[in-house]
Amino acid sequence: MPEGDTLHKVAARLRVMVGQTVTRFQSVIPDLDLVGRTITAVEARGKNLLIWFDADHALYTHLRMAGSWHLYRPDAPWRKPTTAARAVIATESWLAVCFYAPVVEWLSAWEVEHHPVLAALGPDLLGPDDAEQTLDVALQRLRADPRRPLGEAILDQRLVAGLGNVYKSELLFMERLDPFKPVGDYDDSTLRRLLENGRKWLRRNLGDGPRKTRWDAGRANTWVYNRSGELCPRCNTPIAMRRQGALGRTTYYCPRCQQSGAAEPPRGRVMVRGPAR
Ligand SMILES: [Zn+2]
Structure with a gap:
C-alpha cells in the first residue's frame, strides 16, 4: 500500500528522467500531448506525486490503495497489463508507467499551489523543510x-x-x-x-x-x-x-497493552491550536 515512503522512493527513481525530453506520451487525460516537453523535476508531497514539465506544469498523480509507478527501459516488458496504464511517459532512455492511479491531473504551477488537496496538505514528515x-x-x-x-x-x-x-x-x-x-x-x-x-x-x-x-x-x-x-x-x-x-x-x-499508554491530559497549560480545518 503506497504511503509517504513509497512516494518518495518513486520520486527518487523517476528523477533519472529529469532533464530529458518526452518522446512519447499517453494518459487518461483527453487531448494532452507532452511530446517535446522537458521533465524538469519530480516531487513527492506526502502521498502525492508531481512530475514537472518545463517547470510550469505538472502531471499530478495520487495512487490511493492500488496505484503504482513503474520505471522501465523502453523495450522492457511491463509487469502489469497495458490496459491498466493511466499515464505513460517515454524518453530516449526511460519509460515511466503509472498503473491504476485513480487521480491523474494536469496542473499549472498556479493550480498546484491552489489545488484543494495539495494546498491543504499538512507538513510532510519526509519533506525538505526544517x-x-x-x-x-x-x-x-x-x-x-x-x-x-x-x-x-x-x-x-x-x-x-x-x-x-x-x-x-x-x-x-x-x-x-x-x-x-x-x-x-x-x-x-x-x-x-x-x-x-x-x-x-x-x-x-x-x-x-x-x-x-x-x-x-x-x-x-x-x-x-x-x-x-x-x-x-x-x-x-x-x-x-x-x-x-x-x-x-x-x-x-492490542486491546490490552495499548490501553495503558495514554498520558494524563495536559494540565495548567495553554493548548496550542492550529488552523481550523
Ligand atoms: Zn499487547
Missing part, C-alpha cells in the same frame, strides 16, 4: 481538533502528510497508544514522540526491500498490521482489528 519546524506544525494541526480519535488524526493528510494505514497501526502499537482515544487525551511530548518515530520509520524505509516497522532479524515485517487474531508480541493478548473513521480504515491494535 525537521523541528515540521514537527511543531504537525503537532499544532493535530491539536486543532482535540476530540478526534488519534488513529484518525494521524492518517489525515491535512494534519500531517506521509503516514498511511500501515504506519498508523504500527506506530500506535510501538508507542502503546490507544487509537480510539481522542487527541486531547495525549500530551505534547507523547504526540511529538509519535511524530518523530513516524519520521524515523518512514526514513528507514526509503531503501530497497519491503517496508519494515520492526527490525528484529528473522521476524515478521510488522507488529500488528494485518495480524488480527495473532498474539501480541508484547503481552500475548490476541491482536484486534476495528474499522475507524468515515472511510472505515482498518486499525490493528
Whole structure:
C-alpha cells in the first residue's frame, strides 16, 4: 500500500528522467500531448506525486490503495497489463508507467499551489523543510481538533502528510497508544514522540526491500498490521482489528497493552491550536 515512503522512493527513481525530453506520451487525460516537453523535476508531497514539465506544469498523480509507478527501459516488458496504464511517459532512455492511479491531473504551477488537496496538505514528515519546524506544525494541526480519535488524526493528510494505514497501526502499537482515544487525551511530548518515530520509520524505509516497522532479524515485517487474531508480541493478548473513521480504515491494535499508554491530559497549560480545518 503506497504511503509517504513509497512516494518518495518513486520520486527518487523517476528523477533519472529529469532533464530529458518526452518522446512519447499517453494518459487518461483527453487531448494532452507532452511530446517535446522537458521533465524538469519530480516531487513527492506526502502521498502525492508531481512530475514537472518545463517547470510550469505538472502531471499530478495520487495512487490511493492500488496505484503504482513503474520505471522501465523502453523495450522492457511491463509487469502489469497495458490496459491498466493511466499515464505513460517515454524518453530516449526511460519509460515511466503509472498503473491504476485513480487521480491523474494536469496542473499549472498556479493550480498546484491552489489545488484543494495539495494546498491543504499538512507538513510532510519526509519533506525538505526544517525537521523541528515540521514537527511543531504537525503537532499544532493535530491539536486543532482535540476530540478526534488519534488513529484518525494521524492518517489525515491535512494534519500531517506521509503516514498511511500501515504506519498508523504500527506506530500506535510501538508507542502503546490507544487509537480510539481522542487527541486531547495525549500530551505534547507523547504526540511529538509519535511524530518523530513516524519520521524515523518512514526514513528507514526509503531503501530497497519491503517496508519494515520492526527490525528484529528473522521476524515478521510488522507488529500488528494485518495480524488480527495473532498474539501480541508484547503481552500475548490476541491482536484486534476495528474499522475507524468515515472511510472505515482498518486499525490493528492490542486491546490490552495499548490501553495503558495514554498520558494524563495536559494540565495548567495553554493548548496550542492550529488552523481550523
Ligand atoms: Zn499487547
